Amino acid sequence: MRTLNQASAFRRRTGSGPYVIAEIGVNHEGSLDLARRLVELAASAGADCVKFQTYKAETLASKDSRSYWDLSLEPTQSQFSLFKKYDGFNAPEYEALAAHAHSCGVAFASTPFDINAVEMLAPLVHFYKIASADITNEPLLAACARQHKPVLLSTGASYLSEIDAAVRILRQFLPAADIGILHCVLSYPTAATDANLKAIEHIARVFPEHPVGYSDHTTPDDAMLVLTRAFTLGAAIIEKHFTHDKSLPGNDHYHAMDASDMKRFRSSVALVQTADGSAIKTVFPAEKNARLYARRSLVAARTLPAGHVITTADLLAKRPAAGLPPAALEWVIGKQLVKEVVEDDFLTVEHFTSQPRGSDQV
Numbered sequence: 001m002r003t004l005n006q007a008s009a010f011r012r013r014t015g016s017g018p019y020v021i022a023e024i025g026v027n028h029e030g031s032l033d034l035a036r037r038l039v040e041l042a043a044s045a046g047a048d049c050v051k052f053q054t055y056k057a058e059t060l061a062s063k064d065s066r067s068y069w070d071l072s073l074e075p076t077q078s079q080f081s082l083f084k085k086y087d088g089f090n091a092p093e094y095e096a097l098a099a100h101a102h103s104c105g106v107a108f109a110s111t112p113f114d115i116n117a118v119e120m121l122a123p124l125v126h127f128y129k130i131a132s133a134d135i136t137n138e139p140l141l142a143a144c145a146r147q148h149k150p151v152l153l154s155t156g157a158s159y160l161s162e163i164d165a166a167v168r169i170l171r172q173f174l175p176a177a178d179i180g181i182l183h184c185v186l187s188y189p190t191a192a193t194d195a196n197l198k199a200i201e202h203i204a205r206v207f208p209e210h211p212v213g214y215s216d217h218t219t220p221d222d223a224m225l226v227l228t229r230a231f232t233l234g235a236a237i238i239e240k241h242f243t244h245d246k247s248l249p250g251n252d253h254y255h256a257m258d259a260s261d262m263k264r265f266r267s268s269v270a271l272v273q274t275a276d277g278s279a280i281k282t283v284f285p286a287e288k289n290a291r292l293y294a295r296r297s298l299v300a301a302r303t304l305p306a307g308h309v310i311t312t313a314d315l316l317a318k319r320p321a322a323g324l325p326p327a328a329l330e331w332v333i334g335k336q337l338v339k340e341v342v343e344d345d346f347l348t349v350e351h352f353t354s355q356p357r358g359s360d361q362v
Contacts, residue, residue, distance in 0.1 A: 156186030213237025
């Protein structure tokens with residue numbers, strides 16, 4: 001599993017586990033007060049970073065741009081119409097949010113969708129996030145990289161060759177450790193059967209110098225198993241849309257996580273890490289009593305007098321491991337008892353005239 005030591009720009013504030021980005025996006029719906037509240041909720045729930053989206057509808061989508069999301073959940077037919085609803089934040093709002101994030105102890109980031117946004121965000125963000133749909137937008141990639149800020153690259157709906165081309169542009173200005181690559185499926189919402197989480201391992205093999213993570217669009221399950229599985233497959237960075245109310249209408253509420261979801265995810269990760277244990281198979285201290293009391297020994301099936309020659313019918317193997325182990329059976333057969341044993345007595349080397357080979361280990 002990749003560790004956060006390989007993700008220098010994306011280490012957790014405290015402890016271990018993945019670097020978790022609460023993607024607030026535009027779930028603030030144009031309210032600065034709500035945006036601040038979402039920052040606070042994410043920070044208190046265990047996020048390492050809060051992220052927004054910085055765009056103007058006029059420079060992002062043409063007015064006849066068709067939707068690519070589930071219209072039964074978000075009925076807006078046009079990308080332009082949807083983006084126009086919540087593109088009112090400008091430099092003062094982002095400056096306020098960056099300061100608020102830092103006061104809450106979390107990093108601040110945003111996804112720029114044009115060059116002006118890149119420049120405006122430069123003094124504010126811990127890193128830039130490149131949206132999956134912009135993985136082939138070479139001017140935007142270069143503009144971000146020229147700021148010498150870390151970059152997270154989402155890879156939804158892209159081929160490996162496109163990821164490689166984008167990484168090559170970023171590598172002209174940034175070290176590998178400052179370029180994170182996120183597996184992503186660009187479908188809203190993403191069905192669990194489409195999440196394709198094992199692609200995380202594939203990306204990590206192809207780009208071993210880069211921190212690798214997962215940007216998720218599945219609807220949160222009760223146990224946050226999708227995100228937990230992504231972590232166990234090597235996702236050192238987890239990005240997930242974040243909201244205060246998953247029942248709200250809108251493209252980024254219904255597949256977002258809330259504070260309770262994030263807390264459950266953190267707990268699941270902590271449990272998984274605790275259960276990982278050692279990479280070496282050995283006997284743990286917790287198993288000491290089991291070795292002694294759950295293993296078997298040879299016992300007398302009935303009372304046997306001194307001088308009796310042992311046969312198979314005279315013996316049973318029963319718990320606990322207080323006498324000769326069952327492995328000593330062949331040595332015991334044909335041996336003569338030097339003293340009486342009663343039913344259920346554990347046979348030991350003292351019952352015989354000589355000791356079996358290896359009995360010093362009994």
